[in-house]
Amino acid sequence: MNKIRVSITERVEAAKDVVRLKLRKADGENLPVFTPGSHIDVFLPNGLLRQYSLLNDCRELGAYEIAVSKAAASRGGSSCVHADLKEGGFIDISEPRNNFSLRIEHRKFQFVAGGIGITPILSMIRYCESQGWDWSLLYLARSRAHAAFQDELRAIGGTRVRWHFDDEAGKLFDFTDPSFAVQPGVPIYCCGPTPVMLAVEQYSNSQPNSPAYFEWFAPPAVARSNEVVDTVFRVKLHRSDKLLVVPESKSILDVLQENGYDLPCSCREGMCRTCETIVLDGVPDHRDYVLSNAEKESGRTMMVCVSRAHSDTLVLDI
Structure with a gap:
């Protein structure tokens, strides 16, 4: 795996327990081209390797931007980012890879983001704007304080962004509510915690003309059949x-x-x-x-x- 040495040229708090980092190539050259939905591997100083989505405009080649939410049950990745990655420091990253690419045969998109799952979605939204494509976003967060990039999304999207804050609503978002309706043929792109992803998957299954694409944080809990036996x-x-x-x-x-x-x-x-x-x-x-x-x-x-x-x-x- 080729490593790229980058400097951390900017570090800001994007929301409660969310840090946003801007990365530039240490030699000042442009970084490799990426596409909306891409992620990079980050080689952390504690020896761990973690993947983080690129959130900035893919036409911007001089910098990558990532945002990392500090997990309550961190296994050492997000806690290291928050504690050890400082402005002016250096880290190694990989070239971008994309497991969550936009299908460009579509010209209208429904995005669903849960918490820090907004990061790949934000890059996709920027690209849709550059292409003049239609889009809408449902952004779910525990509270307003935990929702990153609110000002940017309001400036870009206006009424195309629907917000849901669990603490204000008193409950999780209900995808069976008639107020959430995706037009037939419009694909859904979703990134967020597993409960959000599973709910969107269930919604998509009930709407066969609205295919859904996912960027999972963690593998969904799927019960394996008793008939499936691992063999030598x-x-x-x-x-x-x-x-x-x-x-x-x-x-x-x-x-x-x-x-x-x-x-x-x-x-x-x-x-x-x-x-x-x-x-x-x-x-x-x-x-x-x-x-x-x-x-x-x-x-x-x-x-x-x-x-x-x-x-x-x-x-x-x-």
């Missing part, structure tokens, strides 16, 4: 001609690391695409949340942190 399979490494056995209790990534293969990885939940590996032969059992249905059907790549095999053997380009 083999992995052949094409470059080294080595054959490894993957037991029921371990992932491909676990076995590779135990045998000295240092693959890049981060989430270990099939959420970030960091460990994506080319499949040369065999049939993967995809269990990730980032590959499209078409990508899964092609069987050309897989996330070795969670996915397994339908065939006895997988041949990987390692």
